[in-house]
Amino acid sequence: MMNSSEQPEHHYDLDTQIGFRLRLAMQRHAEIFFNVMETGLTQAQYATLARLYLVGSCSQNQLGRSVALDSASIVGVVNRLKASGLLTRTRDEVDRRRMIISLTDEGRALVERVIPLAKQANEATLAKLDTAERMMLVHLLNKLTADDS
Amino acid sequence: MMNSSEQPEHHYDLDTQIGFRLRLAMQRHAEIFFNVMETGLTQAQYATLARLYLVGSCSQNQLGRSVALDSASIVGVVNRLKASGLLTRTRDEVDRRRMIISLTDEGRALVERVIPLAKQANEATLAKLDTAERMMLVHLLNKLTADDS
DNA sequence: ACCCTATTGCTCGTATACAATCAATTCAAG
């Protein structure tokens, strides 16, 4: 229970704050995702592998930007995936600042195997919403993030 | 640019995955929140202080649960807020397992000062949505997270 | 050729997060 004495009167509802709601939704999805994937892949790792699968090889920073991980964050993700033998990091001989990230055969095979699982996790998270509501939610989140303004 | 050769054909759109969309929205809001707050308070810290302000003193675990921080996470948040002099941690003499967390006067003053700023951050994040859309978004996120099922 | 700036990737410091594990304490059942 909660100590329900002595509240200041402010009528401030934390529960309707968008940040708090987003965090709860993220927590829920992260749990579902991790359970459904059964591979130990996190969302960040999956997004990285999936993007790499879709666009082919690219530089580490480009890869990070394409999945919204900054250069400090993508390093760790790539290191761990590399340690698992799912991708390789090679120096670009044309632009020697760049590291080219590529899927290994194992990485490619894993991605092909888990894409259906990721979709399944997506479905499970959205289970309580009907089709119209799902589209609306994605639409609204898209609108929040659109950088057109 | 992106290396746009050699894509496998899978028609898989990462961008409509709910987890990815949620993460982008969180990133955006976190940035807005941190800038608007100007106090250096993070969302987790703010939520903790705000909840404490609303419910009065409570045990550390209860506090954590009420803002969706598990016992491992709330420790760090409370430690940092304690180090800033915004709250205190006292041993409960009735149940000696419990640590009672309470706002200091500084903590209370700070909360009162930043509640309007948090609302402002909320507004800024939702700026691109009209009233109906805002309500819809919160409603849909609520529905995702509801533990009634 | 040379300089200045931008880009790339790295490391460090800080702050969440969560699982697993442990110690201290409480409380109910016998």
Next chain:
DNA sequence: CTTGAATTGATTGTATACGAGCAATAGGGT
């Protein structure tokens, strides 16, 4: 009263995240 289960809180290990700052490299302008 004692034993055993449950709760509370701390710590450890792993994985994001982001800002700041650094070294290496590239590339445009002179």
